[in-house]
Amino acid sequence: MTGELEPAEGSAGEGTTRGLRASDLDRDQVVEILQVAAGDGRITAAELDERLDAALSARTFDDLASLTADLPSEGMPPRARDLVRIDQRFGDVTRTGRWLVPRRMEIRLTFGEAKLDFTDAMITHNTLHIDVDLRIGGNLILVTRPGIEVDTDQLERGSGDVKIRPASGPDTPVTLRVQLTGRSRGGDIIARPPRRRFSEWLRPPAPRGIGR
Template identity: 45%
Template sequence: MSRELPKLRASHEDRDRVVDVLRIACGDGRLTYEELDTRVERALTARTQDELAVLVADLQAAPATKDVLVVGQLGGKWSRAGRWTVPARIKLRTQICRVTLDFTEAVITSRTLRIDANMQHGRLVIVGAPGIEIDTGGLNLMFSKVKLRSDSTAADPRLRIEIVGTLEHAKVIERHEPRPSQRALSFFPLGS
């Protein structure tokens, strides 16, 4: 008598990840709005990994994102913000350039992002969100600086960003956007 193994339980993070894949597929035209509503409802009530896998099985063949995003720029500014899909790797090859990666609304499909940096006279600004951990242990700093927030480490991060490579006369800066309620308060000083 063969005994069936128990099915793996789904976490909130697993459900959220599947919902993001479904929304992107609808935006790409691979799902109708009715299919999206039905699948999102099933994803939010799924108990196991198998139930979630069925919801995206027919969407896996079409990749949601490239594996590597290459940023090569001389001078100016380059940014990725709003709702964008985070790849597994980003290659930065910049000189005299400010690069901003804003993760506050990003669709995170992997638990790890590796940023291979070769920056000269520039700045990498990472706009973080709760649950993001940044590791700069693999960076070679030549007249450069890293400024991370003290709360940029998490016990079980939603996304771990590993930055490796070489910075020459460059900076890595992490910042967080204020919550909407904090933004509103910053415009109206107390006692006015």
């Protein structure tokens, strides 16, 4: 069974797709398949470099399909859901571990908390749109990692705090942009890096170099 490439969501309709133009998402999907195949020993490092160059310069879906035709379908990366809804009242909800980040989320919170931990999350696209409706006692916590940027410029605020603590410096490439829209009418929004473990607090700092 070969790794038949399917068009990324929104890049092509049903029916014949081979001659259609490839999207950036289609190219990214093939890059992931090739990297997994190389990690499994199915293709050599030289083959990986050659196919990556071809994938990044591919113009049509047919060009991309030929690069994965001899790979098993198990190498296909997971497909993110288009929309995930969370409607929580009087309780907490958490996404943590190896969860698959969707493309869009709608989060409604009243006297509850939603925690999205991106530390080990599987991210297959570069933007996550979150439409929020935070009411009294509804708090949203985003645990980020280097390369994740949180944008709250389009968020309508009534009351409640918005605290965004970057997980990386300004020179770190952005791998995921989280765009928050909607309304906060009494809840807090916090974006922060993971908290250090107790053992990490006990670890002595690395010695600084001594000038000569």
